[in-house]
Amino acid sequence: MKIRYFLSETVNNLRRNALMAVAATSTVAISLLLLGGVEILGMVVGNVTNSWEAKVEISTFLRDDASSGEIQALETEVAQMPEVKDVTYVSKAQAYEEFKETYADTPQLYEALSPDSLPASLRIALTDAQYTQEVAARIQGAAGVDEVRFGGEIIRRLLQVNTLLRTVTLVLSVILMVASAALIANTIRLGIYARREEIGIMKLVGATNWFIRIPFMLEGLVAALLGALLAAGIVWFADALLFTRLAQAVPFLAPAFNFSNRELMTVVAALVAVGTGVGLVGSGMATRRFLQV
Amino acid sequence: MIEAISLEKDYRMGSRALHDVSIELTKGEFVFIVGPSGSGKSTFLKLITKEEEPTGGELHVAGKNLATLPRWRVPFLRRNVGCVFQDFKLLPNKTVFENVAFALQVIGKNRSIIARQVPQILELVGLGEKLSRYPDELSGGEQQRVSIARAFVNRPLILLADEPTGNLDPATSIGIMRLLDRINRTGTTVVMATHDHAVVDSMRRRVIELEDGCVVRDQTHGIYGVGT
Numbered sequence: 001m002k003i004r005y006f007l008s009e010t011v012n013n014l015r016r017n018a019l020m021a022v023a024a025t026s027t028v029a030i031s032l033l034l035l036g037g038v039e040i041l042g043m044v045v046g047n048v049t050n051s052w053e054a055k056v057e058i059s060t061f062l063r064d065d066a067s068s069g070e071i072q073a074l075e076t077e078v079a080q081m082p083e084v085k086d087v088t089y090v091s092k093a094q095a096y097e098e099f100k101e102t103y104a105d106t107p108q109l110y111e112a113l114s115p116d117s118l119p120a121s122l123r124i125a126l127t128d129a130q131y132t133q134e135v136a137a138r139i140q141g142a143a144g145v146d147e148v149r150f151g152g153e154i155i156r157r158l159l160q161v162n163t164l165l166r167t168v169t170l171v172l173s174v175i176l177m178v179a180s181a182a183l184i185a186n187t188i189r190l191g192i193y194a195r196r197e198e199i200g201i202m203k204l205v206g207a208t209n210w211f212i213r214i215p216f217m218l219e220g221l222v223a224a225l226l227g228a229l230l231a232a233g234i235v236w237f238a239d240a241l242l243f244t245r246l247a248q249a250v251p252f253l254a255p256a257f258n259f260s261n262r263e264l265m266t267v268v269a270a271l272v273a274v275g276t277g278v279g280l281v282g283s284g285m286a287t288r289r290f291l292q293v
Numbered sequence: 294m295i296e297a298i299s300l301e302k303d304y305r306m307g308s309r310a311l312h313d314v315s316i317e318l319t320k321g322e323f324v325f326i327v328g329p330s331g332s333g334k335s336t337f338l339k340l341i342t343k344e345e346e347p348t349g350g351e352l353h354v355a356g357k358n359l360a361t362l363p364r365w366r367v368p369f370l371r372r373n374v375g376c377v378f379q380d381f382k383l384l385p386n387k388t389v390f391e392n393v394a395f396a397l398q399v400i401g402k403n404r405s406i407i408a409r410q411v412p413q414i415l416e417l418v419g420l421g422e423k424l425s426r427y428p429d430e431l432s433g434g435e436q437q438r439v440s441i442a443r444a445f446v447n448r449p450l451i452l453l454a455d456e457p458t459g460n461l462d463p464a465t466s467i468g469i470m471r472l473l474d475r476i477n478r479t480g481t482t483v484v485m486a487t488h489d490h491a492v493v494d495s496m497r498r499r500v501i502e503l504e505d506g507c508v509v510r511d512q513t514h515g516i517y518g519v520g521t
Binding site for chain 1: 342365368369370371372373375376382384395396398399400401443444447
């Protein structure tokens with residue numbers, strides 16, 4: 001009885017203010033889409049850096065005059081560092097072999113080189129790419145070391161760009177969320193105004209405050225939830241139609257655009273949760289300020 | 294049933310609505326509150342439903358001290374206090390039945406209770422044949438009967454009527470007074486604010502006269518005005 005009453009009141013209110021409800025719903029959807037975009041961007045960057053980070057290593061080129069004792073000592077020292085996962089010694093001959101393999105298509109490149117022209121090196125794999133600079137600096141001055149090289153710079157830039165993009169989009173999204181809460185509040189205010197006589201009688205005959213409030217709260221919640229579902233649906237379709245095809249068409253992008261269902265569900269759940277929050281805030285504001293029960 | 298002790302009510306800007314009002318109304322009483330416009334009649338009724346807060350004194354309604362009654366209990370107080378107004382306050386887009394049913398619906402009564410009690414009460418007020426009419430299809434007297442039915446359908450302990458005959462002609466007013474009298478006979482305390490001389494004089498019930506917010510007369514079997 002009560003539930004049926006609340007639901008029919010909610011539907012009636014939404015229908016009466018259809019235009020405002022559509023405005024509120026679509027603002028919620030847009031703000032949540034931005035939020036979803038931020039999340040997906042984060043996932044793409046995460047995928048990219050993960051696959052690159054796995055390949056990040058520090059190449060420590062050794063001086064030609066380094067004694068084998070010096071090389072031994074350095075290798076032992078580096079292997080003991082807690083950030084280091086693995087150290088491999090690459091001799092001059094091995095380096096030449098690798099070079100030959102890498103440029104197997106263009107023999108003129110390695111034919112010009114003598115087998116001992118490439119320096120021997122230590123290849124250091126790290127537990128986490130974030131220690132790259134630190135470890136590199138420590139090795140730099142050691143005896144027998146000629147030059148230290150690492151590829152972490154690109155990753156750092158990428159993460160910086162990602163942080164900036166995320167911040168900007170998040171700020172935009174929050175602004176839009178405030179706007180959607182206000183639009184929801186206004187939708188409800190119109191509903192309250194249209195029904196002020198009924199509300200007056202409800203108070204008169206002793207309807208409880210929550211009884212009067214609930215249909216309006218539900219109205220805001222439904223508007224927000226519709227927006228959230230719209231945004232979640234768009235994200236889902238974008239994954240199914242756009243990202244999957246993109247990954248197929250451009251294979252080297254595949255790892256970046258490949259999300260597990262669990263990741264996707266997390267994004268969708270987050271959108272619905274935030275949407276619900278926005279709806280509650282909007283309807284809470286409206287019923288508190290305009291219902292005066 | 295209603296006990297006021299040195300009740301005071303000042304509105305902002307220093308205007309005084311009630312001053313040192315001490316009244317005791319017992320269960321089943323029928324009381325007229327009379328006096329010119331602005332003498333504090335409506336304010337007194339609004340204090341009883343806790344629509345307004347007194348600025349001094351004490352007020353007990355149906356065994357509850359209103360000063361200490363928490364806000365969330367106010368709706369439950371109002372279920373014991375039915376209200377009737379000069380302008381009926383009916384919902385124009387609802388039928389007679391729906392208007393009365395609405396009062397039960399919004400306090401969470403279930404469908405079967407509504408289906409039983411609403412026709413019963415409308416029969417009592419003499420509108421048993423007009424359940425599906427809309428308020429604007431009814432005469433003023435009939436509309437007031439609907440409003441009384443709505444106030445009484447939940448069987449409140451107290452019925453407050455603020456100028457219920459103010460918009461009605463004398464003949465129709467008599468019918469409304471008969472109805473209020475009948476409700477009173479069921480044991481309901483009826484408090485009616487009015488400045489309708491004929492109505493008060495014909496009933497010969499307790500009369501409390503207010504003037505500038507003060508009680509100037511409290512008579513057991515009174516008429517509207519002494520010597521007027």
